[in-house]
Amino acid sequence: MFSKACEYGIKATIFIAQKSLHKTRVSLKEIAAEINSPEAFTAKILQSLARNGLVDSHKGPTGGFEMNRAKMDTIKLYDIVNAIDGDNIFVGCGLGLKHCDANKPCPVHDKFVGIRENLTQMLKNTTMYELASGLDIGLTQLKR
Amino acid sequence: MFSKACEYGIKATIFIAQKSLHKTRVSLKEIAAEINSPEAFTAKILQSLARNGLVDSHKGPTGGFEMNRAKMDTIKLYDIVNAIDGDNIFVGCGLGLKHCDANKPCPVHDKFVGIRENLTQMLKNTTMYELASGLDIGLTQLKR
DNA sequence: ATTAAATAGGATAAATTTGTCCGAAATAAG
DNA sequence: CTTATTTCGGACAAATTTATCCTATTTAAT
Numbered sequence: 461m462f463s464k465a466c467e468y469g470i471k472a473t474i475f476i477a478q479k480s481l482h483k484t485r486v487s488l489k490e491i492a493a494e495i496n497s498p499e500a501f502t503a504k505i506l507q508s509l510a511r512n513g514l515v516d517s518h519k520g521p522t523g524g525f526e527m528n529r530a531k532m533d534t535i536k537l538y539d540i541v542n543a544i545d546g547d548n549i550f551v552g553c554g555l556g557l558k559h560c561d562a563n564k565p566c567p568v569h570d571k572f573v574g575i576r577e578n579l580t581q582m583l584k585n586t587t588m589y590e591l592a593s594g595l596d597i598g599l600t601q602l603k604r
Numbered sequence: 605m606f607s608k609a610c611e612y613g614i615k616a617t618i619f620i621a622q623k624s625l626h627k628t629r630v631s632l633k634e635i636a637a638e639i640n641s642p643e644a645f646t647a648k649i650l651q652s653l654a655r656n657g658l659v660d661s662h663k664g665p666t667g668g669f670e671m672n673r674a675k676m677d678t679i680k681l682y683d684i685v686n687a688i689d690g691d692n693i694f695v696g697c698g699l700g701l702k703h704c705d706a707n708k709p710c711p712v713h714d715k716f717v718g719i720r721e722n723l724t725q726m727l728k729n730t731t732m733y734e735l736a737s738g739l740d741i742g743l744t745q746l747k748r
Numbered sequence: 749a750t751t752a753a754a755t756a757g758g759a760t761a762a763a764t765t766t767g768t769c770c771g772a773a774a775t776a777a778g
Numbered sequence: 779c780t781t782a783t784t785t786c787g788g789a790c791a792a793a794t795t796t797a798t799c800c801t802a803t804t805t806a807a808t
Contacts, residue, residue, distance in 0.1 A: 462699075464700070465765080474711050489784090498767055518784080521776045522777095523775070523783075537712070554611075564745055565745070567738055568681070568735070591711040594711055600711040602699075607795075607796090609796075631753090632755070642796080642797055662754080662804090664806055666754085669755090
């Protein structure tokens with residue numbers, strides 16, 4: 461459903477947010493170890509998220525990644541997915557047609573409308589804070 | 605959501621089924637032209653679907669692909685997707701974890717359960733006949 | 749039998765995604 | 779100021795997906 465890059469990006473962001481709940485900055489190394497992802501590849505994804513303002517990064521010793529509480533409430537899962545995989549999953553045709561809509565639908569158009577809407581709304585309604593909290597209290601996991 | 609191969613496979617199968625409604629066999633060339641797909645690549649996909657018994661193929665002059673009415677009613681969109689892309693989209697973890705379930709859920713597990721179930725049920729409930737009919741009466745399209 | 753038309757299948761190539769390497773830039777601390 | 783630590787960013791490499799090419803096999807028709 462999501463690209464590998466997006467999976468890593470989501471997991472990394474949730475972990476960063478969880479640590480930020482405790483005012484702790486995390487390094488790339490810690491992140492990659494925690495979410496079990498290739499370090500250099502994860503770095504690329506985090507750079508992109510940082511450039512897009514979805515996480516904050518700091519260079520130098522004691523540097524690393526963090527996310528303030530305001531962002532945790534503002535930024536939705538949707539924003540992470542959209543930043544990494546783009547909006548094709550939200551708006552594109554299920555069969556890859558360029559011009560597919562209610563007027564000129566592909567054979568699966570109507571079948572997909574509802575599911576896509578559910579997915580989009582779910583992602584748009586899910587805050588990073590919510591995901592970080594669940595992880596923080598041990599309700600959810602990022603490994604295995 | 606689906607791989608390119610899967611998109612081509614779905615479109616090709618629907619077209620084959622539609623033509624079979626009129627007892628007409630279609631060649632690879634016609635299929636690729638109709639669904640706007642690379643011919644040789646489409647051939648690979650159709651070979652695989654034929655090996656799996658999802659479409660019937662015939663060699664030689666007047667040969668081509670077809671699907672009898674019984675299969676149209678039996679075979680679901682689910683079967684096509686499963687044959688080409690496998691079952692990861694139906695059963696795999698949204699974040700790619702190997703061991704993610706209700707007991708040890710990833711942060712998005714609960715959020716995805718419903719959506720995934722909707723998708724699976726929809727694909728399992730959609731027959732090739734239904735899709736072929738919609739195309740046949742001009743309600744849907746495979747191009748553009 | 750011969751021919752032509754069609755799918756089957758192996759080998760290969762191109763494109764994209766995933767992953768690695770290394771030097772540059774920033775910055776905290778002594 | 780120097781050093782060590784960390785992210786940044788470009789170039790490169792590997793793996794996977796997508797796409798092509800060519801020959802073999804099957805089969806209908808003459």
